[in-house]
Structure formats: C-alpha cells, structure tokens
Amino acid sequence: MASAGARVPRLVLVGLGALGGGSAVLLLKPGQKPALPTEPGRSDDALPLVSYSAPDRFSGGIAQPTTKWDSNWDQRAPTSLVEPPKGLSEAELKDHAPYQESLSKAKAKARRHLILIRHGQYQLDGATDEQRVLTELGRQQAALTGAQLRRLGLPYTAIIRSSMSRALETSDIIHRELAEAAPPVSTSDLLREGAPIPPEPRLRHWQPGPRRFYEDGPRIEAAFRRFVHRAAPDQERDSYEIVVCHANVIRYFVCRALQLPPEAWLRFSLRHASLTWLTVLPNGRVKLDFMGDAGFMPPEAMTTT
Secondary structure, three states, X not given: OOOHHHHOOXXXXXXXXXXXXXXXXXXXXXXXXXXXXXXXXXXXXXXXXXXXXXXXXXXXXXEXXXXXXXXXXXXXXXXXXXXXXXXXXXXXXXXXXXXXXXXXHOOOOOOEEEEEXXXXXXXXXXXXXXXXXXXXXXXXHHHHHHHHHHHHOOOOOEEEEEOOHHHHHHXXXXXXHHHHHOOOEEEEHHHOOOOOOOOOOOXXXXXXXXXXXXXXXXXXXXXXXXXXXXXXXXXXXXXXXEEEXXXXXXXXXXXXXXXXXXXXXXXXXXXXXXXXXXXEOOOOOEEEEEEEEOOOOOHHHOOOO
C-alpha cells in the first residue's frame, strides 16, 4: 500500500507579495519553477494561484488586526462607573489620589461564567407556544445535560431561563437533575426566541420580514446587555450562571460577546440541549470556552431540529 506521503505531494509555499492591493501565495511542488499567471506556456500541472484581498492588513510583513478590541464594550470599566472630578486634565486626574482610589474600588475582581444551554428537541408542529413542548427525546436530552452539569460539580449561582414552554420544561428537568446543587431559578421574557439581526449570508428557507427583525432585534440586544457583562465590583467570587434559552439568542450572544460581526450569527449550528460556555474576565475580555458541546450525549440523541 502506498504511503500517505506518496499519495499527497509535498507543497512549497512561495510568497508573491502584493497583488491587486492585497496579497497572494503560490503553492508549488518540490523542484517546480514558479510560474506567474502572466507567464506564457505555464505548466499544466502547476497548482493554481491562491490569492485574497486584504488591503492595509500587513505592515512590515506582519499581519495586523482589522478591528481593535473594545475593552469597555459593556460600559462597566471603572472609568465608566466613576465620575471624574470636573475641571481636571488627564494628567491631573492621574495624580488625583481620591479619584484613582475610586477607580481601583470600581474594578471587577471575579469572573462570570455563563453556561448557555439550548432547549431540548420540541414539537415543531405545535400551533402555539404552549403546544411546542419537548418531545420524549427532548426530555432525554435535557436530562443528559442536567447530569453533565451535575458531574462538573460547579457552584452554580443561578438558572435564568426564557419564558417559552420548551425552555421552561428544559430548565425544570435540569433543575431536577442538579438536585441539591440546583441554584435559584428566574425567568425572563427578554430571552425568548426571535430574529436578532438580518444574517449574512441569507438563507432561502428562513427569511423573516423586516418587521420581525424590528421587533425581536432590540429585545435580544437588551437581553445581551442585561445578562452578558463583567462582574460587579462587589462580587468577590467567580459565578456560574446557567442560561436556558434558544439557538438564535445564543448564537447572537456569542457574536456580540466576542465582538464578531453580529450578522454572522446564523453561520453556527447548535445541537439541542448543548452547552456553550462564555467567560467574562474582570478586565472585560471575553473567551469562548466551547460552543454547542453535546459530546456527553450518545450519537442517537444529538439533534438540531
């Protein structure tokens, strides 16, 4: 049997520099002479030119970020929480001991762990929300997720859930599985499923009208601002909050929290009752520990619709 190396030719990466305001690379086989597209009689077995446009992205040969991280995305940085004394310059504020002390006290100290859970599989043919309850498989999925949370053994501080039937039922099952480790439960209409923002690219089989985005978008954005932010200055210990809601809401939250283009939310897929873990650090940075994790379920229990 031929080895993998015999089947797949080794490639050489050759930089071609600027091309049309961007940059390009050429993939060659070992010993192959580079042939530019403008060179007549180019060898037929030359691999194609791969190029992409990234104007102003490179400086000194090093890729530069196209977007800077906004450290005060949640408006909870100390400088947003503490009003500076009036009439002082920035240099004077740095030497103003009472103001600097107030800034220090306004700094977050703890991490907020947000465990976002999509509801279990539900009855798609229900005419109303009350009829769109979990299927038998959906109840099994919720129980598996609750058992996984119990195995993690974390000091959960809250369960926050959407007010839609499938989310309520999912959270009830998770709460039961957590047993003595179950935290207090609260319900929010802000977390209900909806259309957060027109996605890019659009999907042919899912095209809500403008009014749907107009109504749902501000509500889901309000949910993000309400539930996703750094810890309050008086929070001494890390918190672990379980949020049971919906795929569109979770995907939008992830894009907003990571400061990705929010219109990219529909490029992700989430399994029923899967776990998505966001951690908001005290300095306002956010990391995605994992997204759509359902590896604790047997294959036959993994569904998206």
